[in-house]
Amino acid sequence: MTTLFDPSNAPEDFRAGFVSLVGRPNAGKSTLTNALVGEKVAITSSKPQTTRHTIRGIVHREGFQLVLVDTPGLHRPRTLLGQRLNDLVTQTLGEVDAVGFCIPADEKIGPGDRYIASQLALLNRKPVIALVTKTDKVKPDAIAAQLLAVTALGDKVLGPENQGAGFAAVVPVSAVQGHQVEDVAKVLSERLPLSPPLYPDGELTDEPELTMVAELIREAALEGVRDELPHSVAVVVDEMNPREGRPADRPLLDIHANVFVERDSQKAIIIGKGGSRLKAIGSQARGSIEKLLGTAVYLDLRVKVAKEWQRDPKQLGRLGF
Numbered sequence: 001m002t003t004l005f006d007p008s009n010a011p012e013d014f015r016a017g018f019v020s021l022v023g024r025p026n027a028g029k030s031t032l033t034n035a036l037v038g039e040k041v042a043i044t045s046s047k048p049q050t051t052r053h054t055i056r057g058i059v060h061r062e063g064f065q066l067v068l069v070d071t072p073g074l075h076r077p078r079t080l081l082g083q084r085l086n087d088l089v090t091q092t093l094g095e096v097d098a099v100g101f102c103i104p105a106d107e108k109i110g111p112g113d114r115y116i117a118s119q120l121a122l123l124n125r126k127p128v129i130a131l132v133t134k135t136d137k138v139k140p141d142a143i144a145a146q147l148l149a150v151t152a153l154g155d156k157v158l159g160p161e162n163q164g165a166g167f168a169a170v171v172p173v174s175a176v177q178g179h180q181v182e183d184v185a186k187v188l189s190e191r192l193p194l195s196p197p198l199y200p201d202g203e204l205t206d207e208p209e210l211t212m213v214a215e216l217i218r219e220a221a222l223e224g225v226r227d228e229l230p231h232s233v234a235v236v237v238d239e240m241n242p243r244e245g246r247p248a249d250r251p252l253l254d255i256h257a258n259v260f261v262e263r264d265s266q267k268a269i270i271i272g273k274g275g276s277r278l279k280a281i282g283s284q285a286r287g288s289i290e291k292l293l294g295t296a297v298y299l300d301l302r303v304k305v306a307k308e309w310q311r312d313p314k315q316l317g318r319l320g321f
């Protein structure tokens with residue numbers, strides 16, 4: 001059995017919160033996210049404060065938990081739509097605890113970087129940590145020069161003129177070589193509030209999500225037939241895995257679940273004429289799961305008869321009752 005998530009066990013000095021990595025296209029945000037999160041792909045739960053953001057990954061460490069939230073690219077707006085999008089971005093950024101601003105070590109600071117910095121300056125002194133990425137691509141003296149240039153950018157754009165104090169820190173990192181990745185995590189974590197973890201740790205994440213996903217499918221299956229099938233429907237999620245080979249910004253979650261009923265007649269009700277009802281259940285459940293998890297979902301539903309499962313304690317246990 002997995003242990004249930006119990007945030008009250010966390011030490012008093014534990015820190016947890018939300019961080020967004022920003023930077024112009026190609027700055028290394030995704031690569032750094034993956035390096036920070038490791039193999040684990042985050043599956044998010046229905047925390048009310050996060051439902052508006054897509055969670056890219058959760059960084060679990062001994063004394064802190066960083067929840068990396070997605071922000072659509074910050075671009076220099078050329079159109080009104082661009083401006084609206086940017087307003088959305090600044091709104092999202094307004095809600096995170098800290099921002100990691102990625103600037104590549106191997107490219108000169110450009111108008112794109114300056115524009116993003118100017119947007120960050122509007123965030124009311126939110127801590128912004130500059131991350132000088134891809135340090136493996138240049139020689140040490142070039143890294144040093146870029147650190148100075150980035151610091152100067154922070155002092156100028158986020159400095160006293162804008163009631164700020166520059167970047168909260170400037171950290172060089174190579175996500176590809178895994179160099180200083182932990183320093184990035186640590187420096188970001190220092191800007192998070194004292195808080196117990198917001199999500200269960202790694203392997204343990206599945207339990208609450210599986211239960212919630214099963215419940216959403218059960219809800220959809222009972223829609224309209226609640227009176228006919230009062231307590232005869234149970235749902236078990238067999239598998240829930242991110243599909244491999246998907247682009248990082250378009251993840252897809254494969255979910256395989258079984259809908260158990262007691263009798264063949266009930267199975268027929270669930271499936272409906274020519275499978276029409278099962279199709280409707282699937283699409284309704286998929287919609288609510290996608291909303292809950294903030295990611296696209298492929299849902300595979302099977303209907304099975306588990307004869308008299310309500311009376312069989314072994315079956316009941318297997319079905320999670």
Ligand SMILES: Nc1nc2c(ncn2[C@@H]2O[C@H](COP(=O)(O)OP(=O)(O)OP(=O)(O)O)[C@@H](O)[C@H]2O)c(=O)[nH]1
Pocket residue numbers: 023024025026027028029030031032073133134135136137173174175176177
């Ligand atoms: N050598 C090296 N290359 C890196 C590093 N980090 C990222 N890259 C490369 O830089 C390119 C862009 O990296 P991404 O992580 O996709 O950048 P991004 O900021 O997420 O890009 P967008 O999705 O366009 O905003 C890719 O080809 C990466 O392989 C690094 O630490 N070292």
